[in-house]
Amino acid sequence: MPSVAYSTGDIRNVLVAGHGQSGKTTLIDAMLFASGAVTRHASPAEGNSFADFEKEEKEHRHTIYSKLLHLDHLGKRINLIDAPGSPDLLGQAMQCLPAVETVAVVISASAGIEVATRRMMDAALERILPRAIIITKSAAPDVDLEALVASIQETFGPDCIPINLPTGKGRAVVECLLNKSGESDFGSVARTHIALLDHVADMDEELMEKYLGGEEPNYDAIHAPFEKAMDTGHIVPILFTDAKTGVGVAELLDSIAKHFPSPLEGNLRRFVGDEDKNFDYAEDPAGKLLAHVFKVTSDPFVGKLALFRVHQGRVTGHSHVLIGHSKKAVKIGHVFHLQGREHREVPEIVAGDIGAVAKIEEIHAGDVLHDDHALDGVHLARETLPTPLFGLAVAPKNRGDDAKLSVALTKIAEEDPTFRYHVDRSTHEMVIQGLGELHLRLILEKLKNRGLLVDTSPPKIAYRETISLSAEGHHRHRKQTGGSGQFGEVYLRIQPMERGAGFEFADEIFGGTIPGQYVPAVEKGCRDLLEIGPLSGSPLVDVKVTVYDGKHHPVDSKEIAFRTAGKLAFRDAILKAKPVILEPIVKMEVSVPDKHLGTVTGDISGKRGRILGTDVMSGGMSMVTATAPLSEVMHFQSQLKSITGGQGNFSMELSHYDPVPPAVAQSLIAGYKPHPEQD
Ligand SMILES: Nc1nc2c(ncn2[C@@H]2O[C@H](COP(=O)(O)OP(=O)(O)OP(=O)(O)O)[C@@H](O)[C@H]2O)c(=O)[nH]1
Numbered sequence: 052m053p054s055v056a057y058s059t060g061d062i063r064n065v066l067v068a069g070h071g072q073s074g075k076t077t078l079i080d081a082m083l084f085a086s087g088a089v090t091r092h093a094s095p096a097e098g099n100s101f102a103d104f105e106k107e108e109k110e111h112r113h114t115i116y117s118k119l120l121h122l123d124h125l126g127k128r129i130n131l132i133d134a135p136g137s138p139d140l141l142g143q144a145m146q147c148l149p150a151v152e153t154v155a156v157v158i159s160a161s162a163g164i165e166v167a168t169r170r171m172m173d174a175a176l177e178r179i180l181p182r183a184i185i186i187t188k189s190a191a192p193d194v195d196l197e198a199l200v201a202s203i204q205e206t207f208g209p210d211c212i213p214i215n216l217p218t219g220k221g222r223a224v225v226e227c228l229l230n231k232s233g234e235s236d237f238g239s240v241a242r243t244h245i246a247l248l249d250h251v252a253d254m255d256e257e258l259m260e261k262y263l264g265g266e267e268p269n270y271d272a273i274h275a276p277f278e279k280a281m282d283t284g285h286i287v288p289i290l291f292t293d294a295k296t297g298v299g300v301a302e303l304l305d306s307i308a309k310h311f312p313s314p315l316e317g318n319l320r321r322f323v324g325d326e327d328k329n330f331d332y333a334e335d336p337a338g339k340l341l342a343h344v345f346k347v348t349s350d351p352f353v354g355k356l357a358l359f360r361v362h363q364g365r366v367t368g369h370s371h372v373l374i375g376h377s378k379k380a381v382k383i384g385h386v387f388h389l390q391g392r393e394h395r396e397v398p399e400i401v402a403g404d405i406g407a408v409a410k411i412e413e414i415h416a417g418d419v420l421h422d423d424h425a426l427d428g429v430h431l432a433r434e435t436l437p438t439p440l441f442g443l444a445v446a447p448k449n450r451g452d453d454a455k456l457s458v459a460l461t462k463i464a465e466e467d468p469t470f471r472y473h474v475d476r477s478t479h480e481m482v483i484q485g486l487g488e489l490h491l492r493l494i495l496e497k498l499k500n501r502g503l504l505v506d507t508s509p510p511k512i513a514y515r516e517t518i519s520l521s522a523e524g525h526h527r528h529r530k531q532t533g534g535s536g537q538f539g540e541v542y543l544r545i546q547p548m549e550r551g552a553g554f555e556f557a558d559e560i561f562g563g564t565i566p567g568q569y570v571p572a573v574e575k576g577c578r579d580l581l582e583i584g585p586l587s588g589s590p591l592v593d594v595k596v597t598v599y600d601g602k603h604h605p606v607d608s609k610e611i612a613f614r615t616a617g618k619l620a621f622r623d624a625i626l627k628a629k630p631v632i633l634e635p636i637v638k639m640e641v642s643v644p645d646k647h648l649g650t651v652t653g654d655i656s657g658k659r660g661r662i663l664g665t666d667v668m669s670g671g672m673s674m675v676t677a678t679a680p681l682s683e684v685m686h687f688q689s690q691l692k693s694i695t696g697g698q699g700n701f702s703m704e705l706s707h708y709d710p711v712p713p714a715v716a717q718s719l720i721a722g723y724k725p726h727p728e729q730d
């Protein structure tokens with residue numbers, strides 16, 4: 052058995068997330084250098100970062116894809132995932148949440164709390180993942196670190212406590228968990244120490260007693276209760292760093308190695324087995340294999356690369372694994388540790404560790420790798436990722452590139468969980484959807500770099516249709532062509548269902564008026580209509596169809612006849628059920644300088660928006676929460692930029708669907724031309 056240098060308990064997996072340009076990648080490069088994992092002090096600003104290595108990333112000076120890096124410190128293996136921070140690219144950060152124990156949210160001392168800060172803090176909390184806050188750029192001029200800590204505590208709660216404080220006018224940091232006293236630039240080491248110990252001692256009665264008796268806990272005594280406090284959200288440690296000067300970087304590494312949870316200690320992910328029952332497992336290398344593929348990417352040298360986290364057992368090179376329900380095992384060739392773009396082959400990846408395999412076409416993001424058919428149905432509980440809302444119709448500039456374009460888009464969709472594409476059934480256009488303007492612009496750029504030039508047309512809104520009343524529908528389909536005929540007759544009832552319920556089909560046929568073998572054809576006929584609603588050609592949703600009567604003919608009844616009768620009976624009913632068009636409503640979080648607050652809220656209200664609240668943030672900024680129809684805020688990014696001179700920021704997420712106002716409905720109906728192929 053090949054040996055590994057470290058065991059599951061020595062691993063720390065940390066997702067480094069936060070707002071765009073907060074300094075995540077620069078910090079990771081600094082951590083790699085400080086630990087000796089790399090010999091070059093690289094940074095994204097110099098274009099030689101170990102994490103931002105893609106061509107587009109170097110050009111834009113932004114992380115676009117999440118990356119895996121690692122270093123060793125104090126005998127611990129620290130895996131770091133660098134994620135992009137732009138709200139448009141948060142899918143890249145969210146997809147990595149199932150791979151880590153801890154989410155470290157980076158806040159730039161000069162920018163303060165921003166929209167992606169909140170999104171990632173919330174996303175981690177929803178998944179019950181321990182969190183830490185890393186303040187970086189803390190030595191930048193004109194920063195008010197004390198006010199920033201206050202605003203962090205106000206926004207994310209009093210359990211956010213500094214674990215170190217800047218000292219010597221920002222030239223160093225002083226550790227507060229084990230140090231009882233010391234000089235700090237603001238706050239007090241003694242008070243912070245007591246606050247930390249108060250929280251830690253809540254986790255451990257014995258420690259509490261010793262501590263009340265005046266004894267100071269040492270590192271060994273404190274690790275377990277401290278990480279437990281992180282697991283339960285009882286402590287969200289705040290750490291100060293400055294990647295440019297290197298201040299606090301070594302101390303950050305110390306804290307991760309000493310205090311952050313290992314895979315043995317972190318909160319277990321919710322794997323579910325058959326019938327949605329929780330599936331129990333342990334981060335134990337000796338157990339049966341259970342690994343989760345959280346991301347796939349393509350690499351110019353090795354081809355398709357699947358990144359996986361082992362949760363139990365081990366993935367060994369040159370072995371066989373089962374993928375989800377696959378009957379046959381697939382052969383795993385080489386397994387790798389990744390350092391940005393570099394791969395290093397290793398004999399195996401043990402429980403708790405993150406690795407990659409290359410060139411296995413059968414593996415997709417979200418798959419579970421295992422080695423026992425008893426685990427066939429086990430999968431990770433569904434993750435909620437941001438919904439792609441921003442659409443664009445695309446067509447290749449070269450007419451012959453259709454197939455090439457759809458192959459390229461399929462590949463991009465596999466690598467990016469928040470990108471989708473489809474061919475619109477009613478307009479026959481190829482539609483791409485992403486989280487925002489920037490997201491789609493980057494995808495078009497990627498296509499261009501692969502020699503695929505496309506024309507784009509104005510964004511399409513994903514309207515839907517539904518019904519507002521219950522109604523009856525009927526259709527008799529009879530066709531006589533030469534000898535054989537077609538006959539089918541259907542009576543059905545439709546009723547509205549609650550928003551988000553989708554489609555339901557019920558069979559209440561008595562006495563075989565429609566023979567059982569034809570009922571699925573009736574359902575198919577109804578489903579044919581779901582894709583193209585009668586008003587605007589948008590998908591029809593939230594409706595229940597109950598077929599309750601009909602007639603058949605012993606010779607002429609056929610599946611196709613009942614499919615047509617079902618479809619037309621359904622259409623008959625829909626037209627009587629007061630159909631309405633629904634539009635996507637988004638929830639927006641907008642950060643805006645106070646002096647522009649009135650203009651921005653006025654602008655949102657003028658776009659049929661509703662202001663839900665306004666919070667005062669640090670640094671003269673406010674955070675507006677609002678809902679608005681997506682169709683009205685498609686270009687909000689550039690409008691906000693021009694109102695605030697580039698100082699505003701925003702993110703949006705699908706909230707719900709609402710009926711469109713009558714004027715909008717009329718123009719959508721007037722603009723809808725059913726495709727001639729549609730009957
Ligand atoms: N003064 C100062 N500037 C920093 C520091 N860290 C990063 N920067 C600068 O901040 C900018 C953004 O840094 P990045 O590390 O690329 O930020 P990021 O969070 O990875 O950004 P995205 O990948 O776009 O999410 C760059 O211009 C850096 O040089 C720091 O500690 N101090």
Ligand SMILES: [Mg+2]
Binds near residue numbers: 076077114
């Ligand atoms: Mg970055």
